[in-house]
Amino acid sequence: MQRHRHLKNLFIFLVFLFLYLPIITLIVFSFNTSPLNILFEGFTLEWYGKLFSNTTLLEALKNTIIVSVVSTVISTFIGTLAAIGLQKYNFVGKNFINKLLYVPVVIPEIVLGISLLSVYTLLKLNLGLGTLIVSHIAFSIPFVIISVRTVLNSTNLQIEEAAHDLGANDFKTLTNVIIPEIMPGIVSGATLAFTLSLDDVIISYFTAGPGSNTLPLQIYAMIKTGITPDVNALTTLMILVIMTVLIISSLIQVRKMKKEYAR
Amino acid sequence: MKKVMVKLDNVKKDYEGKKIIKGISLDIYEGEFLTLLGPSGCGKTTLLRTISGLEKVSSGKIYIDGEDVTDVIPRKREVNTIFQNFALFSHMTVEKNIGFGLKMKKVPKSEIKTRVKEVIELIQMEGFEDRKPSQLSGGQQQRVALARGIVNKPKVLLLDEPLSSLDMKLRKQMQVELKRIQKKMGITFIYVTHDQDEALSMSDRVAIINNGVIEQIDTPRKLYDAPKTKFVADFIGESNQFNAVVVSTQNDEATIKLEIDLEIKVKNNHYDVGERLTVIIRPEQFRLAREKDITNCFVVKTKEHIYSGSFTKVLGKVGKKEIEFIIYNDDDYTKNEEVKLKFSSDDIVILEENNEE
Numbered sequence: 222m223q224r225h226r227h228l229k230n231l232f233i234f235l236v237f238l239f240l241y242l243p244i245i246t247l248i249v250f251s252f253n254t255s256p257l258n259i260l261f262e263g264f265t266l267e268w269y270g271k272l273f274s275n276t277t278l279l280e281a282l283k284n285t286i287i288v289s290v291v292s293t294v295i296s297t298f299i300g301t302l303a304a305i306g307l308q309k310y311n312f313v314g315k316n317f318i319n320k321l322l323y324v325p326v327v328i329p330e331i332v333l334g335i336s337l338l339s340v341y342t343l344l345k346l347n348l349g350l351g352t353l354i355v356s357h358i359a360f361s362i363p364f365v366i367i368s369v370r371t372v373l374n375s376t377n378l379q380i381e382e383a384a385h386d387l388g389a390n391d392f393k394t395l396t397n398v399i400i401p402e403i404m405p406g407i408v409s410g411a412t413l414a415f416t417l418s419l420d421d422v423i424i425s426y427f428t429a430g431p432g433s434n435t436l437p438l439q440i441y442a443m444i445k446t447g448i449t450p451d452v453n454a455l456t457t458l459m460i461l462v463i464m465t466v467l468i469i470s471s472l473i474q475v476r477k478m479k480k481e482y483a484r
Numbered sequence: 485m486k487k488v489m490v491k492l493d494n495v496k497k498d499y500e501g502k503k504i505i506k507g508i509s510l511d512i513y514e515g516e517f518l519t520l521l522g523p524s525g526c527g528k529t530t531l532l533r534t535i536s537g538l539e540k541v542s543s544g545k546i547y548i549d550g551e552d553v554t555d556v557i558p559r560k561r562e563v564n565t566i567f568q569n570f571a572l573f574s575h576m577t578v579e580k581n582i583g584f585g586l587k588m589k590k591v592p593k594s595e596i597k598t599r600v601k602e603v604i605e606l607i608q609m610e611g612f613e614d615r616k617p618s619q620l621s622g623g624q625q626q627r628v629a630l631a632r633g634i635v636n637k638p639k640v641l642l643l644d645e646p647l648s649s650l651d652m653k654l655r656k657q658m659q660v661e662l663k664r665i666q667k668k669m670g671i672t673f674i675y676v677t678h679d680q681d682e683a684l685s686m687s688d689r690v691a692i693i694n695n696g697v698i699e700q701i702d703t704p705r706k707l708y709d710a711p712k713t714k715f716v717a718d719f720i721g722e723s724n725q726f727n728a729v730v731v732s733t734q735n736d737e738a739t740i741k742l743e744i745d746l747e748i749k750v751k752n753n754h755y756d757v758g759e760r761l762t763v764i765i766r767p768e769q770f771r772l773a774r775e776k777d778i779t780n781c782f783v784v785k786t787k788e789h790i791y792s793g794s795f796t797k798v799l800g801k802v803g804k805k806e807i808e809f810i811i812y813n814d815d816d817y818t819k820n821e822e823v824k825l826k827f828s829s830d831d832i833v834i835l836e837e838n839n840e841e
Contacts, residue, residue, distance in 0.1 A: 382538050383571035387585035387632070388559045397584075401575040 244460065251453035258448065268454040275451055281439035282455065284350065288425075288435060289418040292357035297411040299358070300365025304406075305399065307366070308373045322363045333360060334427035341428065348430025356428040357418045364417065365410035372406025486513040488550075489672045490535060490640055495544035497530055497696075504530045506696040507544070512640075512674060517666055519675045521683040522693035523719070528676045531693070532642050535674065536565045549639050559588075563640040564633035568648060570625050572617040578604075578628050579613040585636040603631040606665060623654045630662070634669055641666075643675045647682065659686055680720055684708070692716050711833060717764045724807050726763040728834075730755045744802045748780045750829045764833040767797065770809035772817060773826035782807070782825040789819055798823075 254263040272278065307319065325333060337356045346352055380402060384394040400407070422437045429438060440452055490512040497505040504527045512518050520528040533539035535546060537558035546554050553561050564585065573581050579600055586596045604610055607627040617625055626646060633641050643662075647655045663686050666673050677683055683690045684704040691701040692715070700712045711717035714725060726742040733739075738752040740761060748763075755761070773781050784800040784807055796811045800823070809825060811817050 377569060377571060379567050379569060379571040380573055382558075383565070383567060383573075384584075384588075385558045386536060386538065386563075386565045387636070388588035389584075390559060393588060398573055402573065404575070 247453055248457045248460070251450055251457045253450055253453075256450060258450070258453070268450040269458075271449075272451040272454045272458075277434075278436075278439060278451065278455060281434045281436045284353075284433055285419060285436040287350065288353050288357055289415055292354050292361055292418050293411055293415040295354075296358045296361035296414050297365050297407060300362045300410060300414075301369050301400070301403075301407050303362070304366045304369035304373060305395075305403075308370065308378075322366055325360055325363045326367070330360075330421075330423040334424040337424065338427040348428060348433070350433045352428045352430065353425060353433050353435070356424050357421065360421075360424060361414035361417060364413045365407075368410035368413060369403060369406040372403045376402055486516075488512070489514040489516070489548065490674065491545075491547040492531075492535075493545040493547070495531070495534060495546065496542045497527070497534060497539065498542045499530075504696055505534070505541075508693075508696075508698055510691065510698065510701065512672060514672055515670050517663070517673045517675065517686060517688045519677060519683040519687040519690045520693055521677060521680060521690050521719075524678055526693045527696040528678075528693045529644055532565075532644055532674060532676050535640070536563050536642050537561050538565070562638050563642055564636055564638040565642045565644060566629050566633050566646045568645045570617075570629040570646075570649075572625060572629060572632070574617050577614050577616060578609065578620070581617065581628055582631045582635050584632065589636070599635055603635045606634075606668070607631045607661075622650050623658065626650060626658060627661075630665065634665065634671060637669075638671065640672045640674060643673060645677055646675075648677075648679070655682070662686065684720070692719060694719075709833075711764065712835070714762055714764075714835065717833065717835075722767050722808060724765045724767065724809075726765075726805070728761045728763045730757050730759045730761065732757060744805045746782065746802070748829070750832070750834060753834070759836065762835040764835065765827055766831075767808045767810045769827050769831045770825040771827065772811070773824040780826055780829060782827075784809070784823050784825055786819070786821060786823055 249261065250258045251268055252264050252266070253261050254265045254267070255261075307315065334356075337352075337359065341348060341352050380398055381394055384398045389397060420437050421435075422441055425435050425438055426441075429435065434442075436455075440448070443449070443452065488511045490510075492508055492510040495505055495508045496503070508531060520531060522528045530539055534541050535548075537553070537556060537560075541554060544554075545552060548561060548563065573584065576584070582603060583596045583600045586599060591599075604613065607630060609624065609627055609631070612620065612624065617628065620628065629646070646662075647658050650658060659682060662673075675683075675687065684707075687704060689701060690704055690707055692699040692707065694715050700707060700716045702710075707716060707720050711720060711723075717723045717725065726744065728740045728742045731739045731741050731747060733752050733755055736752050737749055738755045739747055739749055740755075740763070741747050742763060750763075770782070782802055784798075784802055786798055786800040788799040790797040790799070793813075795813055798809050798811055800807050800809070817823075
């Protein structure tokens with residue numbers, strides 16, 4: 222029994238090591254005096270300073286944030302309403318549309334990227350932030366719909382009738398009852414959309430134009446010339462931001478749960 | 485004369501070509517507890533939903549408090565519904581759930597607070613205001629659902645099998661509770677159930693619905709003592725039903741022959757010789773017969789004795805016909821293969837066959 226527990230702990234340790242070793246390496250090398258990510262030669266904050274004077278990188282970061290935020294907001298809005306509509310109404314071709322939703326999910330990104338590019342060329346649109354945002358919205362919507370629909374399916378839909386019965390009109394029923402009731406699905410859909418948009422390379426590669434480089438694209442481009450440790454510094458900062466948000470949100474969760482179970 | 489609160493005038497409802505409700509007319513009085521009772525799929529829930537407006541009628545009229553509401557949308561009707569699965573808003577606290585209807589009607593916040601507090605006291609849920617529905621037991625959720633309806637002081641409260649998801653003991657408790665609250669608030673209750681015990685114990689009147697029509701509407705007692713159709717006799721309580729034909733009539737007495745080849749004498753109710761009748765005898769209307777009783781005497785071969793405390797239910801046969809009767813355990817009775825039974829012709833119910841169709 223005892224040996225089994227040790228084996229179990231060892232296994233868990235190895236799994237976490239496998240998951241986090243690359244990230245730790247990255248953070249460590251962001252403080253490295255040598256510009257090569259091979260040997261750790263000494264501690265420095267030089268790269269963090271250089272980062273803030275690297276305008277290309279900062280510009281790419283700005284673009285990434287704009288594209289992710291805008292595309293997440295729009296795709297969450299459209300996806301949520303679409304999921305509710307698909308759940309509520311029956312119409313000809315509903316089944317077909319439901320199946321069609323999975324196509325963008327399973328289709329290789331490279332195919333989606335090329336198709337979007339050919340549409341933009343056909344429409345003679347100039348590639349830039351606009352086309353980038355539209356592309357990100359396009360591939361995010363199915364993920365939002367699927368995630369919202371999962372929650373909708375497990376929701377007691379009689380609450381809608383109950384709301385009407387208690388005097389709520391259609392709009393109030395949607396905003397005061399349905400949306401709050403399916404909020405977990407909306408949040409997870411939005412999170413999914415945001416993370417997908419944040420690190421997308423392939424589709425962005427086809428649909429971005431001059432001056433609309435995103436961070437993943439920029440880093441990808443830098444591989445050819447060699448990655449400098451200021452990229453390490455930037456990603457370390459991003460990890461820091463994400464970790465902070467995660468910790469705060471789980472603290473809020475824990476406090477809420479404690480409050481509810483205290484009674 | 486009591487005031488009519490809900491009036492249904494020849495209400496019909498078709499759904500995908502199927503006739504769910506085939507023309508129901510019904511007056512429900514102010515402050516009444518009326519139950520719509522029937523087997524599943526008889527149209528009782530659909531009928532309730534036409535009153536709330538959640539279902540549109542195919543034809544016919546619905547009046548609430550004298551006003552024609554046939555084409556009025558649900559939220560404009562002064563009725564509230566208690567749903568079978570409660571349909572509470574899981575993201576809202578108990579207090580917010582109950583206050584939702586008032587908030588939608590733009591009642592001032594301070595008034596919402598006092599009215600919500602009142603009903604929380606009424607349903608005895610003080611101290612639970614800030615809980616979410618998922619933190620409540622089934623019975624408590626039921627109370628909150630009820631409170632969410634009555635806080636709006638609707639003219640009519642519609643209850644769609646509200647107790648069916650509760651366990652037996654809790655259900656009995658809630659029956660008493662419901663009746664108490666209904667009396668106290670004086671709201672007209674229209675209650676849908678398939679549980680005859682529930683219907684009989686709570687209602688002022690019960691409408692027995694079968695196949696989209698009302699078979700009979702009466703007080704619980706009348707339904708049991710004087711059923712008007714075979715279906716009602718069968719649905720309410722237990723009954724032995726016999727096909728019979730009138731053999732001869734004297735002035736106030738008629739001789740009729742039951743399907744089991746037994747002639748009995750009953751009161752003459754303008755019967756014609758040869759007329760077909762249905763005789764209904766409740767299990768408890770049979771009495772043990774002594775040797776000297778000759779008329780109206782059944783000779784029953786017993787098959788099974790089911791002991792039930794104060795009485796024993798006996799299943800037996802007369803010829804090929806199954807019969808059920810009750811022996812009170814203080815009666816002088818020993819288990820027998822054959823037993824003679826009598827009944828009083830005053831107690832039993834006789835339906836004229838043409839009543840049926």
